[in-house]
Amino acid sequence: MSTAPSGRLALVTGASGYIGGRLVPELLASGYRVRCLARTPEKLRDHPWRERVEVVRGDVVSGEGLAEALADVDVAYYLVHSMSGGRDFASTDAQGARTFAGAAARSGTGRIVYLGGLAPEHVELSAHMASREEVGRILVEAPVPAVVLRAAVIIGSGSASFEMLRHLTERLPAMTTPRWVRSRVQPIAVRDVLRLLVRADELPEGTDRTFDIGGPEVLSYAEMIQRFASVAGLARRLIIPVPVLSPGLSSLWVGLITPVPPSVARPLVESLRHDAVAGEDDLARTLPDHGRIPFDEAVRLALRRIDEDRVDTRWSSAAWPSAPSDPLPTDPDWAGGSLYTDRRARYADASPESLWRVIEGIGGQRGWYSWPLAWAARGWIDLAVGGVGPRRGRRDPERLRVGDSLDFWRVEEIVPGELLRLRAEMRLPGPAWLELRVGRADGRTVYCQRALFHPRGLAGHLYWKAVTPFHGVVFGSMADNIAGRAEADERDAQRPSDGVTGGT
Structure with a gap:
């Protein structure tokens, strides 16, 4: 230089x-x-x-x-x-x-x-x-x-x-x-x-x-x-x-x-x-x-x-790109390639800690807090076309770390108490991610969820359009149920345990 x-x-x-x-x-x-x-x-x-x-x-x-x-x-x-x-x-x-x-x-x-x-x-x-x-x-x-x-x-x-x-x-x-x-x-x-x-x-x-x-x-x-x-x-x-x-x-x-x-x-x-x-x-x-x-x-x-299958582009971060050939946050909306996004946010009447425990415990035996049949069907379809399928589960029922397999996802990033980012390992016409976050707004706990898909070729664009009608059921119910599970867990934790009183 x-x-x-x-x-x-x-x-x-x-x-x-x-x-x-x-x-x-x-x-x-x-x-x-x-x-x-x-x-x-x-x-x-x-x-x-x-x-x-x-x-x-x-x-x-x-x-x-x-x-x-x-x-x-x-x-x-x-x-x-x-x-x-x-x-x-x-x-x-x-x-x-x-x-x-x-x-x-x-x-x-x-x-x-x-x-x-x-x-x-x-x-x-x-x-x-x-x-x-x-x-x-x-x-x-x-x-x-x-x-x-x-x-x-x-x-x-x-x-x-x-x-x-x-x-x-x-x-x-x-x-x-x-x-x-x-x-x-x-x-x-x-x-x-x-x-x-x-x-x-x-x-x-x-x-x-x-x-x-x-x-x-x-x-x-x-x-x-x-x-x-x-x-x-x-x-x-x-x-x-x-x-x-x-x-x-x-x-x-x-x-x-x-x-x-x-x-x-x-x-x-x-x-x-x-x-x-x-x-x-x-x-x-x-x-x-x-x-x-x-x-x-x-x-x-x-x-x-x-x-490189990294999601920290202009679509998810306003940080300065690492090189002149990277996208800028100020580029036009049509620049930088296509990235389809499904965003959901829900208030949760629970502490951030309770919400995070639900997020970190997702998948495996607990499932995905959504329409079970849809997730199972997607896993079996993936298995049928040579993918990893639905039965990998998770290494530990309570804790996740970067690199862990999680059903047909892989943990790409984890910030304890704040962020879980999963990268899809199912067979798709383009890379996909699922982000689950804990936030705060107006003094309340907020659950933030974002699914991202970068289509490769016409097949990728057609795939997203084909599955979009189901997002309300799959991703919408997922956001509702995760926030609801955190609220229920908090109520259970605050409820006095049943006791036995003895007498003479």
Whole structure:
């Protein structure tokens, strides 16, 4: 990792976006002081690095706050562009670039760094790609030296282009696709993008030009789908290109199949109409490094948190992810893959200790405090398809520890008195967990229950939809009965024992 000269100040615009939110901690780790410009500073409050940066309220189009934000800045990262703007988004983007560049010149900023899109020359670009090219040109021609990095598909959880690839591949074992699936693309890992953005500040003083950046492989979009499927453990996808499907229809098709909004899908689809391959690799020669991450490894890193069968992702924790390719709590709802959740909560008129004893004693001879026939049937179905079945029981009738088998579950995490997390070992089209928690609210004990399922492929999505109608009976009654059992146990403990009184 590069190290910034002592005291060097970096300004990041677009810090609430995908790249900006991940660039800030990289700059901090490299020794920079960081200031963020935001139209709505409140959007940054959930970022773990918020207390380590200065935030200035401002707007690159109107110029509000730019003088304050750019004061004493050594390098300014311009990461603002429209993905789903209105009809005049291109003129708004251009005006923002001009206003920002002018303010940077007046403040004496040493360098501007911008991340644009990789597109071929001498072809008619989509409106969004043309706008990003125009922003890059404006910054390079402005008085302050600018470094413009142009990237194609960025591979990392939360990247819009990666999420579209993820959802299409996971949900469609067979697909008829527009001819843009044959387009050649040079994808790049988000870790490499962030590293190059930070290192762009190491270029010789006065460097004022555009650099193409990409990963080590050039693939068609269809090849990316097949390679993603292989890494994710999915069967090879059947892809049948069709000659006629406009970008508008393509974006509607993507919006129907995936949770990516059509307003976001359309610019992504339009950018794939042409090849997106680096025309040069001058940056690698100017700033020698140890190479770029191959596509398969970039996908593996983006999927790593789920592939390791760990549930501490953005869906269950607001903690800072351990790597730039992990999801952020502030990513859009459609980012980070699908995770289906069934949540239940019940007040229990019992002490937290009584509730915890019921939770820790679950399974085995005591059962699951739910519809016994449903649990038994699920266990026998699992046994019939080669799974562990329902009869493993538990090691100890009163105590659990991490790693214990518990019927067709495995204890993945236990915090005595607070949390029991079980990972399913039944045969399912995706990993599943069951969390049982003891909480407090309004001075009362609360039982919190959460079932989570990460579908793998279309079979996973269909499985969840098939079993959802039964959740009210299975999981609802389970929550009611666990809370009720704790209340009954507490009443029994408080009831005076029957005694025999003797007389003369």
